[in-house]
Amino acid sequence: MFHNIFQQYYLSNKDIDVNTSVFMKGKIDIWAMDEDFEKILEKIKDLNLTYLDFKVIYLKNTLTHVHYQESLKKCQDVSWYIDGSVNMAHPQNIIALTKLEKMWIIGYYRHGIPSWMKHDSKPHTFSNSLDIRLARTLINIAGENDKTKTIIDPCCGMATVVLEGLALGYHIKGFDISREISWKARNNLIYFGYDGMLITKDDINLHQGHYDVAIIDIPYNLYTPITHQQQCAIIQSARRLCDKLVLVSYEKMDEEIQEAGFFIKDCVLRKKTEYVKFGRYIYVCY
Numbered sequence: 001m002f003h004n005i006f007q008q009y010y011l012s013n014k015d016i017d018v019n020t021s022v023f024m025k026g027k028i029d030i031w032a033m034d035e036d037f038e039k040i041l042e043k044i045k046d047l048n049l050t051y052l053d054f055k056v057i058y059l060k061n062t063l064t065h066v067h068y069q070e071s072l073k074k075c076q077d078v079s080w081y082i083d084g085s086v087n088m089a090h091p092q093n094i095i096a097l098t099k100l101e102k103m104w105i106i107g108y109y110r111h112g113i114p115s116w117m118k119h120d121s122k123p124h125t126f127s128n129s130l131d132i133r134l135a136r137t138l139i140n141i142a143g144e145n146d147k148t149k150t151i152i153d154p155c156c157g158m159a160t161v162v163l164e165g166l167a168l169g170y171h172i173k174g175f176d177i178s179r180e181i182s183w184k185a186r187n188n189l190i191y192f193g194y195d196g197m198l199i200t201k202d203d204i205n206l207h208q209g210h211y212d213v214a215i216i217d218i219p220y221n222l223y224t225p226i227t228h229q230q231q232c233a234i235i236q237s238a239r240r241l242c243d244k245l246v247l248v249s250y251e252k253m254d255e256e257i258q259e260a261g262f263f264i265k266d267c268v269l270r271k272k273t274e275y276v277k278f279g280r281y282i283y284v285c286y
């Protein structure tokens with residue numbers, strides 16, 4: 001469960017790896033929250049914490065400003081109640097204190113390392129490829145952090161989405177109708193140490209199988225010749241293949257999706273910046 005209590009700061013009882021989402025910059029595993037700082041100290045004392053090479057930092061935020069001298073003093077106060085050794089220059093363990101509105105928050109801090117960026121350097125790519133930030137976001141929307149789900153990308157192109165799914169530990173595979181593209185996608189997987197056989201050459205309209213979720217970046221007439229009828233056939237085949245569909249398209253496709261028998265749960269227009277004319281529609285359908 002997530003509570004958006006402090007604008008872009010979320011409170012959750014779910015333990016989510018900080019590298020899962022491209023939108024997550026850092027996370028505090030909260031030990032205590034209180035408006036009274038003395039109660040925070042009491043709680044830290046009760047926890048009997050011991051860390052080697054630790055450092056207590058004040059985590060600045062955009063909501064509440066705490067004067068530098070005060071934040072320094074409070075961090076020192078916290079340090080007194082933690083056993084072990086302080087290492088200011090190269091800490092192995094970071095304990096973060098912050099204040100959001102009236103609430104002091106303290107806990108173990110994990111900073112997001114953008115591990116998803118490594119797939120940006122894949123050997124094969126083409127102008128149709130999704131950017132990896134969007135690809136990882138699609139995986140999160142599709143998988144909802146449930147690693148038992150089976151995911152398929154049946155128009156996988158260069159395997160951008162498949163790579164992000166594998167990096168997050170999902171059961172995911174992909175295929176593409178083009179021999180050349182599927183060969184390149186397979187080599188992209190091998191390059192990053194994954195099983196290349198997770199990518200095959202296949203046509204969604206002929207493929208047999210059933211999956212929990214399909215992620216489809218629908219081919220559009222911009223780069224690959226495709227008719228509207230062929231796009232509709234892909235969506236109809238998706239209905240046969242999956243329970244849930246996450247569809248990416250350049251234009252609105254509500255009618256085509258509903259005609260294929262899907263219920264549209266959500267749709268957003270994603271633009272890289274507000275200044276660009278075109279974006280991509282992301283549909284979540286059941």
Ligand SMILES: C[S@@+](CC[C@H](N)C(=O)[O-])C[C@H]1O[C@@H](n2cnc3c(N)ncnc32)[C@H](O)[C@@H]1O
Pocket residue numbers: 128129130131154155156157158159160161175176177178181202203204205217218219220224234
């Ligand atoms: C928009 S691209 C996908 C790009 C991909 N998401 C990426 O990031 O590289 C659509 C892909 O669908 C493939 N395709 C077109 N018709 C197909 C079909 N009937 N079955 C499977 N793949 C198909 C095309 O070869 C193309 O590579």
